[in-house]
Amino acid sequence: MQSTHITVIAMFIFVITACTPKMTSQASQPENVEATDKKGNLILLGKSTRQRLAQPPFDTWFNKNYSDYTIDSITAIQIKPLLQNKQFVLFMGTWCGDSRREVPRMYRILDHCGVKPSQVQLVNLSNSDTAYKQSPGHEERGLNIRRVPTLLIYENRQEVGRVVESPVVTLEKDILAIVTKQPYEHRYKHLMAAQPVNKADSTRSQQTNRQ
Template identity: 30%
Template sequence: MKKFITNCIAVSALFLASQQLSAQKVVVGREVETTNDGKMLLGNQLKSKFTEAPYADWYVKEHNEYAMDQKAISELKKDKIGTYNLIVFMGTWCEDSHRDFPRLMKILEEVKYPESKLTIIAVNRKKESPTGDEARYNVQKVPTIIVEKYGKEIGRIVEMPTTGYIERDLVEILKKDDSSVIKEIFGK
């Protein structure tokens, strides 16, 4: 019995040690100073970070001036975009991100998208993040907006929305998801 208890304790200690090693600490709100680009966000970010200097210079203006397609916004609400996860890769040094990231945030505010389902990952000029998520998601360009449901990618917007409006592209992605689920269920 004593040997059994000793073995249980040893196995438990090994298990706990392995858990500690495998638990990856994700730093949120990391900011780095670069020679060419000045301050740059890197890795997982909170939306609030973009309303601070120097990012607010481009974020606030684009956010406030963007005129949304209200029909597409209604569709997003109807299609329950809040049930999907969004992973956004962007660069604080990137002009396309300066344009589309604030627009996306305004759209998400309008549809009351839950911030807990949004992951924002800032990358450097080589499109790298500290956690390496860009490799897992095969991100080549920024911004990249990935729509997921149950851990499965439904669609993505890469660099620029194909319709010219992020909200319209999101509607197209969600509509595609509806038909694929029906096909899976009924095999048609």
């Protein structure tokens, strides 16, 4: 009888524990946070969705640059199967002219190649004097993000390469070089390497997938 009581009590404790939600140590960052910059323009900050870029006031440049871009279909055929096991982290600024031009094109290529939305994390950075090129959640920390847009490409949680600000050749050919492990250096590699980065940042850049 005593054994039966112990078993019942143990099962009761298990059920209560299993049904109790676990508290996280830190609340997740909200998406599509809006702010006004020093020029009075609406900007996005932190983790954002591609769908928000297609809505006012960002749609005026996002939708146009997306639809106007002509994909290099021959190169896209080569990279399409190589992107299915990749993860992407895209840092941009809605206030940045290079981001407004290149980010819609990047999405056009990823869409054409069948990359799933779950494979891409979009992070918007600030242009304020006190938090320049930073996100409220500091997703950029340790990743040596000096210019936007920066597209990080990961495989098995390891960064395999990045496109910084604008392509060296074309977006398609730059991505092909990265995912096929050809020699490739983005436009600012030497400049960024010359700038000091602490050891923790360097390690995180190589090992952390910020999905």
